[in-house]
Amino acid sequence: MMGAGRHRRLLPALLAIAAMVVGYSAARAQTNESGDLSIELIDPKVLRVCADPRNLPFSNDKGEGFENKLAELFAEKLQKKLDYSYFPQATGFVRMTLGSHRCDVIMGFPQGDELAQGTNPYYRTAYALIAKQGSGLDDVTTLEDERLKGKHIGIVAGTPPGTNMAAAGLMANAKPYPLMIDTRIDSSAEAMISDLAKGEIDAGVLWGPMAGFYARKTNPPLHVTPLVKETTGPRLVYRIGMGVRPADQNWKRQLNRLIQENQGEINKILLDFGVPLLDENDRPIGPDTATKSP
Structure with missing residues (x-):
């Protein structure tokens, strides 16, 4: 039997736990009845984006990226104020933003990544080959092409x-650019595009949204070919959704509804930034x- 002294020491803790359970249950009931996501969101009146x-x-801190524009669209649809928690997208990004409850959604998150819970995808794209127009490589559709x-x-x-490049025997002459960088001071995509424009490389392979965006900024524009016909190596086509915390089920469902209801506007924003969008048949x-939905 528990001694009286020990029981008295535990009583405050037990009362505190009981109060939390009652408060949590009441809040859950309020959430279920009203649709309020205050249990899951940092501030239910603010769309807080990582x-x-x-x-x-x-994205950038000036609001110039397509994920910024998508966040503005969603904030308008939700009738919420928009705010950001900024952190360089490198090791620790999810942990320091979403995982630390500094924000409630990552606007672009690959399907299948286990660092966060993904929503339904809102676009599908691929890594792409970029080359100069008229270079003889602008109609190459696969890394297995002999012209490479x-x-x-x-x-x-x-x-x-x-x-895929290794399987095609292309790595001996390849020029690597670093994956892990501090985006505040460096950009592998910009460096690659600059080298291509100067003729220091013959072609480049970039993630589709980067390829489409920077190819448009080059004068004259570069040619972008999504790599959807690869037969060796991994598939280079991916679905992208949004990322939320694993426990945030109501929030995820609300984002899924927004994606479904606004797919046309989402696609327009992506196309305006040159993102090579693909349907399920590539x-x-x-x-x-x-x-169309992805």
Whole structure:
């Protein structure tokens, strides 16, 4: 039997636990009845977004990226104020933002990544080959093409296309660019595009949204080919959704509804930034088919 002294010492803790359980149950009941997400969100009146302060075309602290524009769209639909928690998108990003309850959603999160819980995907895209118009490589559709043999091809080290390039025998002449960088001071994508424009490399392989964005900024524009026809190495096509905390089920459902109801507007924003959108059959989604879901 528990001694009286020990019981008295435990009583305050037991009362505190009971109060928390009662408060949590009442709040859950209120949430279920009203749809209020205050249990899951830092501030139910504010859309708090986890973002990189310098990582175009995705986001920056000036609100110029397509994830900024998507956040503005969602804040408008939710009738909430928009606020950000910025942290460089490198090791520790999820832990220091979403995981630390500094924000409630990562606007771009690959399906299958276990660091957070993903929503339904809102776009599908692929790594892409970028080359100069008229270079003889602008109609290459796969890394297995013989025309790439002996060419200097840029690749971000550690990204999936490296495996495909190795299988195709292209790594001996490849130029690697670092994967883990501080985006506040460096950009592997910009460095690769600059080298391609100067003729220091013959072509480059970049993640589709980066390839499309920077290819448009080059004068003349570069040609972008999504790599959807690879037969060796990993598939280079990915679905992208949003990331939330594993416990935030109501919030995830609300974001899924927003994605479904606003897919056309989402696609328009992505296309405006040059993101090469793909449907489930690897066919490009353009302005005339922008209402399609990934």
